[in-house]
Amino acid sequence: MSAEDEQPLGPDRYAVITQDYISYEWWMTSYDNNMVVCSLAVDHEGLPTGAEIFSSCGKTLYNQWIGTGVCDPDEGCKGYYLQYINSRQAQRDVSLKLPPPVVWVSLDGCTSFNSTFLCDHLPTLVLTGEEPLEGEEIKFLEGRIDGKYFICDPICQVDLAPTDEGGQAMEFWANSSYGDSSELFQARIRVVASNEGNDHGWFVDVLTSQWRGGAIAGCSETWNAFPPVGGVPLWLSTPQRIEELASKVPYEYLAGNLITQGMVDVSVCLDGGLTEDDLPNACGLESAKDEVINWQNRFDPMIFDATMETGIPSQLLKRIFAQESQFWPGAMNEDKEVGLGQLTKGGADTILLWNRPFYEQFCSSVLDETSCDKGYPHLQIVQQELLQVSLIQSVNASCPDCEMGIDMNRAENSVATFAETILANCDQTGMIVQNTYGRSAGDWASYEDLWRFTLVNYNAGPGCLTLAIWETKRRNEKLNWATLSSHLTPSCRGAVDYVSMIEFANP
Numbered sequence: 001m002s003a004e005d006e007q008p009l010g011p012d013r014y015a016v017i018t019q020d021y022i023s024y025e026w027w028m029t030s031y032d033n034n035m036v037v038c039s040l041a042v043d044h045e046g047l048p049t050g051a052e053i054f055s056s057c058g059k060t061l062y063n064q065w066i067g068t069g070v071c072d073p074d075e076g077c078k079g080y081y082l083q084y085i086n087s088r089q090a091q092r093d094v095s096l097k098l099p100p101p102v103v104w105v106s107l108d109g110c111t112s113f114n115s116t117f118l119c120d121h122l123p124t125l126v127l128t129g130e131e132p133l134e135g136e137e138i139k140f141l142e143g144r145i146d147g148k149y150f151i152c153d154p155i156c157q158v159d160l161a162p163t164d165e166g167g168q169a170m171e172f173w174a175n176s177s178y179g180d181s182s183e184l185f186q187a188r189i190r191v192v193a194s195n196e197g198n199d200h201g202w203f204v205d206v207l208t209s210q211w212r213g214g215a216i217a218g219c220s221e222t223w224n225a226f227p228p229v230g231g232v233p234l235w236l237s238t239p240q241r242i243e244e245l246a247s248k249v250p251y252e253y254l255a256g257n258l259i260t261q262g263m264v265d266v267s268v269c270l271d272g273g274l275t276e277d278d279l280p281n282a283c284g285l286e287s288a289k290d291e292v293i294n295w296q297n298r299f300d301p302m303i304f305d306a307t308m309e310t311g312i313p314s315q316l317l318k319r320i321f322a323q324e325s326q327f328w329p330g331a332m333n334e335d336k337e338v339g340l341g342q343l344t345k346g347g348a349d350t351i352l353l354w355n356r357p358f359y360e361q362f363c364s365s366v367l368d369e370t371s372c373d374k375g376y377p378h379l380q381i382v383q384q385e386l387l388q389v390s391l392i393q394s395v396n397a398s399c400p401d402c403e404m405g406i407d408m409n410r411a412e413n414s415v416a417t418f419a420e421t422i423l424a425n426c427d428q429t430g431m432i433v434q435n436t437y438g439r440s441a442g443d444w445a446s447y448e449d450l451w452r453f454t455l456v457n458y459n460a461g462p463g464c465l466t467l468a469i470w471e472t473k474r475r476n477e478k479l480n481w482a483t484l485s486s487h488l489t490p491s492c493r494g495a496v497d498y499v500s501m502i503e504f505a506n507p
Contacts, residue, residue: 007184008142008173008175008181008182008183008184009180009181010180010181010182010183010184011100011101011180011181011182011183012179012180013097013098013100013133013178013180014095014096014097014098015095015096015098016093016094016095016096017093017094017096018091018092018093019091019092019093019094020089020090020091021043021089021090021091021092022043022087022088022089022090023041023042023043023087023088023089023090024041024042024043024044024045024084024086024087025039025040025041025084025085025086025087025088026039026040026041026042026047026048026082026083026084026085027039027082027083027085028040028053028057028061028065028080028081028082028083029080029081029082029083030079030080031068031071031076031077031078031079031080031081032078037057037061037080038053038056038057038058038061039056040052040053040056040057041056047082048082050062050066053065053082061080064079064080065079065080065082067079068080068081098132098133099132099133100132100180100182100183101129101130101131101132101138101174101175101176101178101180101181101182102129102130102132102174102182102210103127103128103129103130103141103172103173103174103182103185103210104127104128104130104210104211104212105125105126105127105128105187105206105208105210105211105212105213106125106126106128106211106212106213106214107119107123107124107125107126107204107206107213108123108124108125108126108157109121109123109124110123110204112214112215113203113231114230114231114232114237115215115216115217115218115227115231115232115236115237115238115313116203116204116205116216116217116227116229116230116231116232117203117204117205117206117213117214118194118201118202118203118204119201119202119203119204120201120202121201121202122159122160122161122162122191122202123160123191123202123204124157124158124159124160125156125157125158125159125160125189125206126155126156126157126158126213127141127143127152127155127156127158127172128154128155128156128212129141129154129155129174129182130174131174131176131177131178133176133178136176136177136178137154137176137177138154138174138175138176138177139154139175139176139177140152140153140154140174140175141153141154141155141156141172141173141174141175142172142173142175143156143158143170143171143172143173144170144171144172145158145168145169145170145189146161146168146169146170154174156172160189160191160204161191162191162192162193162202163189163190163191163192164192165190165192165226165229166190167188167189167190167191167205167207167226168188168189168190169186169187169188170186170187170188170189170208171184171185171186171187172184172185172187173185185208185209185210186208186209187206187207187208187210188206188207188208188224188226189204189205189206189207190203190204190205190206190226190229191203191204192204192229194230203229203230203231205217205220205226205227207220207221207224207225207226207442208221209221215238215308215311216311217232217236217311217313217447218236218238218307218310218311218312218313218316218426219311219312219423219426219427219430219450219451219454220442220447222426222427222430223426223430223440223441223442223447223450224440224441224442224443225440225441225442225445225446225447225450226442226447227447228446228447228448232313232447232448233448234315235313235315235316235319235502235503235504235505236313236315236316236448236451237313237314237315238304238307238313238314238315239314239315242300242301242304245297245300245303245304245314245315245318246297246300247293247296247297247318247322248293249292249296249322249506250285250289250292251292251296251322251326251327252279252280252285252326253279253325253326253328254292254295254296254326254327254328255279255280255284255285255288255291255292256274256278256279256280256284257328257330258288258291258292258295259272259273259274259280259284259287259288260274260278261404261405261406262404263288263291263404264284264287264288264291265287266283266284266287266288268283268287269281269283269284269287270283272284273285273287273288295327296322296326296327298327299318299321299327299340299411299412299415300318302412302415302416303317303318303321303415303419305415305416306415306416306418306419307419309416309419310416310419310420310422310423311423312419312422312423312426316422316451316502317415317418317419317422319502319505320341320418320422320455320458320502321340321341321418322505323498323501323502323505324337324340324341324342325339325340325341325342327340328406329395329396329397329398329406329410329411329414330396330397330398330405330406331396331398338392338393338395338396338398339392339395339396339397339411339414339418340395340397340411340414340415340418341395341414341418341421343391343392343395343417343418343421344392345388345389345392346461347421347458348387348388348389348391348392349384349388350421350424350425350428350457350462351391351417351420351421351424352376352384352387352388352391353376353377353424353428354424354425354427354428354431355420355421355423355424355427356375358417358420358424359372359375359376360372362387362390362391363376363387365390366386366387366390367379367383367386367387371383391417394410394413394414394417395410395414395417395418396410397410397411397414421458422454422458425454425457425458426451426454428457428462429441429450429453429454429457429465430450432457432462432465432466432469433445433450433453433469433479436466436469436470436473437473437479444479445479445480446480448481449479449480449481449484452481452485452499452503453465453469453481453484455495455498455499455502456468456484456488456492456495456498456499459494459495459498459499460488460492460494460495460498461492464488464489464491464492464495467487467488467489467492468484468485468487468488468489468492469484471487472484472487475487481499485499
């Protein structure tokens with residue numbers, strides 16, 4: 001049993017297994033006398049790599065082999081050449097890393113409320129140990145909350161006490177019969193009194209990578225930032241039901257496209273219901289009203305599903321689509337901005353760089369797995385550009401041969417991609433703040449302001465955001481939206497209006 005002042009051992013579990021493979025034998029042979037100077041075996045088809053030759057034959061022979069020129073029979077061949085001999089079935093022992101024990105966190109006696117949790121009484125935090133190895137079990141859990149040590153069975157029930165708005169820290173781990181422990185997990189917990197209605201209750205928020213207690217405020221765990229006490233504002237909210245996402249905004253650009261594609265009867269309107277700029281005139285806008293409402297809400301189920309998958313607030317994602325494209329998922333600016341969220345080459349680079357799970361899934365659909373395994377930053381530039389172009393095309397629903405000129409399957413599928421893109425921007429924004437100030441982003445800026453910063457990153461790019469953050473720090477000013485927005489350079493200041501239009505949009 002661990003002493004109170006000791007740290008957990010951490011996972012330490014490996015198994016040796018016997019693996020079948022094909023061994024390919026090669027000889028390094030001298031041109032001078034055909035003598036074999038080195039024999040090597042590799043586990044792949046094709047020539048041995050330079051590293052394999054160096055490892056098996058040594059530095060001297062490797063240098064002589066690498067220095068061997070093209071053989072000219074008329075002048076005599078000098079140096080060494082590789083000769084394939086045969087292949088055979090072989091076996092080898094390999095070390096396999098086994099899955100470690102984990103601890104999951106949830107709340108008891110609370111209900112989800114506006115991206116936070118509302119509890120009638122002071123809540124109980126439930127810690128559940130999980131041992132993935134057959135024949136082994138979690139013996140007990142340990143931890144410290146606000147510096148106070150606790151120990152309990154594989155399922156812990158920790159009674160929570162009121163905190164200030166900064167919350168309190170907790171660390172916890174599981175001890176296994178295998179003889180090791182889980183890693184040391186961290187959490188921050190906030191418990192603040194609520195006066196909702198006539199009942200006195202408690203608002204509770206938990207930030208930890210081990211959370212399994214239902215949806216929490218989007219990106220709060222990434223930033224280590226609590227949402228506002230009592231829940232998030234409307235623009236960062238996710239409704240309980242899809243129907244609550246519905247909007248009735250008379251979007252002119254959307255109406256113009258619907259009229260142009262023959263989706264609206266404008267026979268009673270002058271000039272086909274359009275101005276010279278292909279925007280609707282008053283008659284066209286009125287005629288298109290019902291279809292505009294239907295169209296702007298047709299993506300709501302996909303938005304809701306994307307929220308459940310990524311945690312990105314539904315209202316935020318829908319407002320981004322409204323601002324970027326008015327829900328018309330085609331291309332703008334000579335195909336440089338495409339889709340519902342107007343993805344650009346820079347935006348594609350962001351999601352591929354900062355959303356590793358998405359990159360791993362998408363890359364294998366374009367490049368071979370061997371190349372993808374290197375990771376996006378280590379790909380050749382031509383490979384990165386191929387991924388960027390392919391990603392942009394995957395969300396571009398423009399289709400001259402399709403009904404309405406739109407590939408609806410592609411448009412609907414793109415919603416999830418844009419949610420993953422926002423998630424990547426959230427991660428990048430947090431890292432920019434952390435790299436500039438040290439510690440997590442939530443230690444320096446509020447949850448709402450971090451979302452405003454993320455919108456700057458999405459709209460104007462990380463260069464604009466980084467320069468504004470640096471200037472804020474240089475002036476020793478508080479990192480909030482008021483100060484940061486004042487330091488955006490002239491070429492970046494359009495992001496201020498962009499943030500405002502999303503935050504205060506008419507739903």
